[in-house]
Amino acid sequence: MLVRALYVSRAVGPQTGTVTAQILAAAQAHNAEHGVSGVLCQGQGLYLQVLEGERAAVNQLYAQILLDRRHRDVQMLSFEEISERRYASWSMAHVHLPDDDAMVRMQHPEFDPYSATGAFVLKLVDELLAGGHRIDKPA
Numbered sequence: 001m002l003v004r005a006l007y008v009s010r011a012v013g014p015q016t017g018t019v020t021a022q023i024l025a026a027a028q029a030h031n032a033e034h035g036v037s038g039v040l041c042q043g044q045g046l047y048l049q050v051l052e053g054e055r056a057a058v059n060q061l062y063a064q065i066l067l068d069r070r071h072r073d074v075q076m077l078s079f080e081e082i083s084e085r086r087y088a089s090w091s092m093a094h095v096h097l098p099d100d101d102a103m104v105r106m107q108h109p110e111f112d113p114y115s116a117t118g119a120f121v122l123k124l125v126d127e128l129l130a131g132g133h134r135i136d137k138p139a
């Protein structure tokens with residue numbers, strides 16, 4: 001049974017390239033092995049991550065991610081059964097949340113992921129991917 005989970009969290013400390021590289025390296029190694037795909041968006045001190053895969057694998061990974069001290073205030077925004085993956089081609093795509101994009105300015109109440117609906121945030125992630133904000137494309 002396939003599921004898709006979406007969560008938001010706040011970075012602890014600055015979101016430097018080194019921290020990102022470490023997270024992505026773990027994601028690329030672990031996720032491919034466990035059949036998990038998804039997208040990690042970062043910027044403005046936030047992480048938004050979509051995890052897709054077998055329910056047990058996604059739950060296990062999420063439990064591990066919850067314990068990670070590089071972020072806090074981890075909140076699940078949506079968890080649903082799916083018939084197919086949306087991000088099958090990436091073990092973990094990486095997207096930057098631009099500071100200068102009015103669409104994603106967190107000052108706008110509509111764009112605060114902690115108060116927006118999961119469906120809304122998922123749509124935002126899709127728009128960021130489609131809009132060329134993808135930073136890299138892991139194999």
Ligand SMILES: Cc1cc2nc3c(=O)[nH]c(=O)nc-3n(C[C@H](O)[C@H](O)[C@H](O)COP(=O)(O)O)c2cc1C
Nearest residue numbers: 023026027028030031047049064065068070071092
């Ligand atoms: C925002 C965020 C996203 C993460 N995403 C993943 C992920 O998709 N896959 C993964 O294996 N680890 C991810 N991690 C890292 C895990 O929390 C954990 O550190 C890692 O899986 C442990 O790997 P290790 O046993 O090789 O040290 C993420 C961490 C953070 C802070």
